[in-house]
Amino acid sequence: MTDFLILAFVFLVAGVISVPIASRFGLGSVLGYLIAGVAISPILSGLNVDVVGVQHFAEFGVVMMLFLVGLELEPKMLWSMRQRLLGLGGLQVGLTTVLVMGAAMLLGLSWNVALAAGVLLSLSSTAIVLQTLSEKGLLRSDGGQASFSVLLFQDIAVIPILALLPLLALPELAGVAGDIASHGAHSGAEEGGSLSLVEDLQGWQAALVTIAAIAVVIAGGFYLTRPIFRYVAMANLREVFVATALLFVIGIALLMTLVGLSPALGTFLAGVVLANSEYRHELESDIDPFRGLLLGLFFITVGAAINFELLLANLGVTLLLTIGLIAIKLFVLLVLAHLFRLKGSAKWLFGLSMAQAGEFGFVLISFTVANHVLPQAIADQLLLVVAMSMVLTPALFIVYSQVIQPRLASKDELPVDEIAEKRPIIIAGHGRFGGVINNMMRTAGYKTTVLDYSSAQLEMLRTYGLRVFFGDATRPDLLLAAGIAEARLFIVAIDQREAATELVRHVRKHHPKVRIVARAVNRHHVYELYAAGAHHIIRDTFDSAVRAGRSAWEELGIPKDKAEEMAQDFVKEDKQVLRELAEHYDPTVPAHENTEYINRARELISKRDQ
Known part of the structure; x- marks a missing residue:
């Protein structure tokens, strides 16, 4: 032991x-x-x-x-x-x-x-x-x-x-091994071999x-x-x-x-x-x-x-x-x-x-x-x-x-699909997050332009008849080709934190009339997207967690309608807290070292628990 x-x-x-x-x-x-x-x-x-x-x-x-x-x-x-x-x-x-x-x-x-x-x-x-x-x-x-x-x-x-x-x-080698094996046959027999169903x-x-x-x-x-x-x-x-x-x-x-x-x-x-x-x-x-x-x-x-x-x-x-x-x-x-x-x-x-x-x-x-x-x-x-x-x-x-990667990222080496038809909604990224959004838009009768950088992913999607385009959505020229200047809505569904933030910042600066819905990978990413100018920010797991919490309330005996109302109130309160904390968040300073941010967060948490 x-x-x-x-x-x-x-x-x-x-x-x-x-x-x-x-x-x-x-x-x-x-x-x-x-x-x-x-x-x-x-x-x-x-x-x-x-x-x-x-x-x-x-x-x-x-x-x-x-x-x-x-x-x-x-x-x-x-x-x-x-x-x-x-x-x-x-x-x-x-x-x-x-x-x-x-x-x-x-x-x-x-x-x-x-x-x-x-x-x-x-x-x-x-x-x-x-x-x-x-x-x-x-x-x-x-x-x-x-x-x-x-x-x-x-x-x-x-x-x-x-x-x-x-x-x-x-x-x-086999001859030498045979001589050695003849001297050690007895010990080898004692040790035995490994189990196999196909050996004999x-x-x-x-x-x-x-x-x-x-x-x-x-x-x-x-x-x-x-x-x-x-x-x-x-x-x-x-x-x-x-x-x-x-x-x-x-x-x-x-x-x-x-x-x-x-x-x-x-x-x-x-x-x-x-x-x-x-x-x-x-x-x-x-x-x-x-x-x-x-x-x-x-x-x-x-x-x-x-x-x-x-x-x-x-x-x-x-x-x-x-x-x-x-x-x-x-x-x-x-x-x-x-x-x-x-x-x-x-x-x-x-x-x-x-x-x-x-x-x-x-x-x-x-x-x-x-x-x-x-x-x-x-x-x-x-x-x-x-x-x-x-x-x-x-x-x-x-x-x-x-x-x-840094050198090739700045070069136009990858041919992108030609996008002939400009549509009012552009979705950047068609993974498990962007795919759901695209399905919802199409179900409601809206036409979308979907951009994704993985050709293997897009080939699979095209086999099911989905209209998607190959290209890096973070490139300004591709966004222009996709019709960002005439678009009503731009949805950022990629899961790369820094790339998503820069993408929101670019679109907000150069195309201010376009409304932006962005995916955040965590709470601090929400602050960064808020500062970059996103109009609506959705955390990866927030909505599903709220639904789980609502179900937990119901299991504890709270009526379904009351639980739904409480969940909506929680979401509203959380959005208000996020907006307040975003004003104190500094991306250049680690959150645990930002005294102003920590003090305000402690005040809001204490207020919620009262």
Whole structure:
């Protein structure tokens, strides 16, 4: 117990100290965790900790992350991604494998060793890429969606890769391993092997079992989860619901492992099936904390697993190999981005985010050594390359956000749709917020012009017959082309706080006759939009929270009409409070340091509570 507590304490202290510092300097949490792992590596070595074993446990965070990603994707949306999933993902894995194999053969490796290296280095890091894209709000961008498509294909590709690698075994390694195995057969028999439902089956039988397992996951998601969660909800105990959610995810991961599939792929499919479930949000809130902790632990172990003795002895070679790998993958990704019409900053986001090797490389390298494909010396060097490329990935994101994106944002590189018909209502952004507004306007008979910067999102919307246009609504020339000068109403529904504020400020200054309805991401954003000149400001979750509060009053015995009246009074009072506090809000000073704002807020809160 003491050893466990010491180990947990070391991991937690490292993460708590390093991640806030890294986030403070704009480096992101992933780099903070990696630095923490490097810092505590000597301590873990002194405690004789099996870092690789801890890493395998922490990899379950990737499984949980893909389950949560699946919950955000409806089956129709996943089907709309099929071209990128198969075409973009397949070409990325294939071309990267060929180029890395060619480079390895030029360095003197045999074709089968070079092919094995190419295959395992073609995969990218699902954990780092998805975590960073989510943190930076880029997952739903064109570059983010392309990256997600490739990562999902790679997860699927692991299945044939595991079947291919043993075919590349080196006879000389197999002979040496056979001699060793003959001396250790007794101990090996005592240890036993891992459980598998397909190990002793013929190929067609294993395929049928695998298909049946996938069918069980999909059917269970459709028909079993609702009655199970409904039954658990009867207990009215949150911890039981959390346990059931974990049981669900772990059970699917176990089933996929038993049939030789990626557990992350299975849980992703289950998430997609449950995307329309009434328990979706509850599942998200229950699993997300475990996902975050396990991913953080995984990133720490990546930093701690670096063999610094070997790294220092071969520093120059390791850096050259790592940079070479990143250059090859970046070249392939940029070529594919051009073929699949990713332009501007989306192309570079796709290329830089996916240019590393992935965490599954650790597993595949161990697998190749066990199956006599790679000599131990080459495997050790490849482990360093995989780890170093993952450590350098946050730096590539910094290059994108600090260097590439600002330069491309000011250039007119992205062709926009020609808008022939000018309509009285312009909506900037057609996500979950803007989409509802657009539907309400169209239901009432109003014609709208909708602008959105995600071509993938717009292609999906156009399949349903919706009239939307591709373009960045923050560009003044596009607003003019959309008819802002003649518009009656401009609705800002984008979720980027600074961009929304600047957009309101621009329209109010240059087109003062246009009425502006703006979306605020939080209370302080309301003050900024108020100062920028928005006529109506709506917080993301305010109205739904008011409705929940009204329902709570009704459950407490307040008549429905009275509860509705009280809710309307609360909304009016809250608007008055916002207007008063907006006069004291200074965006250049942190709210907790603005004495005038704090004192007035305290007075209003005290008055409300009387």
